[in-house]
Amino acid sequence: MVMHGEKIEETHISWVIVGLHFTYKIKKPVKFNFLDFSTLEKRKHFCNEEIKLNQRYSPSIYLKVMPISINGSIVDYAVKMKTLPPEKRLDKLITKNKATPSMIKKIAEEIWHFHSKAKASDNISNFGKPDHLRKIYNKDFNSLSHFVGKNISGKEYGQLYHFMNNFLINNKTFFLSRIKEKAIRDRHGDLHSENIFYHNKPYIFDCIEFNPNFRYIDSAAEISFLVMDLEFRKKEELAKIFLNAYLNKSKDYDLLKLLTFYKCHYACVEGLVNILSGNYKKAKEYFKLALRYTKPYLIAVGGIIGTGKSTLAMGLAEKLGAFLLRSDIVRKKLAKVPLYDHSGSEFNKSIYSKVFTQKTYQALFSSAVQALGQGQNVVLDASFSKKHFRKQLVRLAQRNNVDFLFIETSAPDKIILKQLKQRKREISDAGSKLLAPFKKSYEAPEEIPVLNRFRIKTIGKKENTLKKALARINARINA
Numbered sequence: 001m002v003m004h005g006e007k008i009e010e011t012h013i014s015w016v017i018v019g020l021h022f023t024y025k026i027k028k029p030v031k032f033n034f035l036d037f038s039t040l041e042k043r044k045h046f047c048n049e050e051i052k053l054n055q056r057y058s059p060s061i062y063l064k065v066m067p068i069s070i071n072g073s074i075v076d077y078a079v080k081m082k083t084l085p086p087e088k089r090l091d092k093l094i095t096k097n098k099a100t101p102s103m104i105k106k107i108a109e110e111i112w113h114f115h116s117k118a119k120a121s122d123n124i125s126n127f128g129k130p131d132h133l134r135k136i137y138n139k140d141f142n143s144l145s146h147f148v149g150k151n152i153s154g155k156e157y158g159q160l161y162h163f164m165n166n167f168l169i170n171n172k173t174f175f176l177s178r179i180k181e182k183a184i185r186d187r188h189g190d191l192h193s194e195n196i197f198y199h200n201k202p203y204i205f206d207c208i209e210f211n212p213n214f215r216y217i218d219s220a221a222e223i224s225f226l227v228m229d230l231e232f233r234k235k236e237e238l239a240k241i242f243l244n245a246y247l248n249k250s251k252d253y254d255l256l257k258l259l260t261f262y263k264c265h266y267a268c269v270e271g272l273v274n275i276l277s278g279n280y281k282k283a284k285e286y287f288k289l290a291l292r293y294t295k296p297y298l299i300a301v302g303g304i305i306g307t308g309k310s311t312l313a314m315g316l317a318e319k320l321g322a323f324l325l326r327s328d329i330v331r332k333k334l335a336k337v338p339l340y341d342h343s344g345s346e347f348n349k350s351i352y353s354k355v356f357t358q359k360t361y362q363a364l365f366s367s368a369v370q371a372l373g374q375g376q377n378v379v380l381d382a383s384f385s386k387k388h389f390r391k392q393l394v395r396l397a398q399r400n401n402v403d404f405l406f407i408e409t410s411a412p413d414k415i416i417l418k419q420l421k422q423r424k425r426e427i428s429d430a431g432s433k434l435l436a437p438f439k440k441s442y443e444a445p446e447e448i449p450v451l452n453r454f455r456i457k458t459i460g461k462k463e464n465t466l467k468k469a470l471a472r473i474n475a476r477i478n479a
Helices: 039-053 090-095 101-115 122-128 131-146 154-170 172-180 217-231 238-252 253-276 280-296 309-320 326-333 352-375 387-399 411-420 432-441 462-476
Strands: 007-010 012-020 022-027 062-068 074-083 184-186 197-198 201-202 216-218 298-305 323-327 380-383 403-410 453-457
Touching: 007 403, 022 039, 022 062, 039 062, 039 074, 039 090, 074 101, 090 101, 090 197, 101 197, 101 201, 101 217, 101 238, 122 131, 122 172, 122 184, 122 216, 122 403, 131 154, 131 172, 131 216, 131 253, 154 172, 154 253, 154 280, 172 238, 172 253, 216 217, 216 253, 217 238, 217 323, 238 253, 238 309, 298 309, 298 387, 309 323, 309 380, 309 403, 309 462, 323 352, 326 352, 326 380, 352 387, 387 403, 453 462
Parallel strands: 298 380, 298 403, 323 380, 403 453
Antiparallel strands: 007 012, 012 022, 022 074, 062 074, 184 216, 197 201
């Protein structure tokens, strides 16, 4: 191999020589509890496996295995690949803010296309059994235990371990149901932004060849890795776009129940990998993210009608990658009326009667509990105009042991009336005639502890209001 002027990249398990036209990957003679490249024959075997398995994704990129010879004797082997433009790697596109929603959607569709054809068998399904998963995670935590007190505290280690272990115990039946549904298949196993190029179209590469434990996985696990990676890079909006695009294709909405569990797992794995690579600061950031997944948060946006609650709530949910629940939608679904039907909008009557409003909040809270139970962060959008609804909200957060924050939106009457009169195609039934009676019956949220609430004026540009709200949220919740 000619190696003049190439760039050499290094990981804890390989050297990668990047040339203008071709790239060569050489496996290091290392042995860990999850891989063994310690002999020449093993490195040759796994080079062949890497070619075979990655050609499932990118056959035009993975070319062949080449021997490396010195004085006529083979000393090692290399995987030969076509070189793609380095600046087109997804992590670099993200860093330069060049990764677009359209790209992310196409990547999701490409992954689903592969997943829909991925190999399934009884043997592969066995890798999804809770007891087998526990053995894998115990190995990871055993490796991580050697760094307790150095790169992660004992308290943090315990919190992560107990979250993973308890989730497996409490959701054993669901894990087994995924096996019956053939959700465990031969997939990629290392799906993050450094293993994806976007050069006119998506190119997915560098799947796990050295250990089927990492590759014979649930689609929920595969998807969670990239979602976690995008969230780690502070790209929650792209993470949400990716997830929704994949769900739109796969229709596998059940995977959402496992999303936070697997995100926590892969954040821990990346933390451990970065410790082994000597990137200790980055490792701590991954553990910080993993810990965040163990405790979701609940944000409620309330206030007087016409103050921009829904606009702010939708913006927060999008930026934070949170699950949004709107009382307007919940109410109309319960009433079985079209979302844009405004025939029953009289104050305190019809679907706005005290009885039906109580029913609406009960359904809203029930959906919030379900989402929080899956480890999802939740944003609630409702007026919360009565003290007793807010007390129920506080108790919900306490029972589910989640961080909680109440945001009250406010604006001058002049602006409120203007906004209410300008409403055209809105789900909300609130109009200018309802403002006076609503304000008269509104109870200010003074019973919520000061540390768990703040008021924000929604005057001026919407994006500025959103930025201010996010800054105050980040100051109070580890979001």
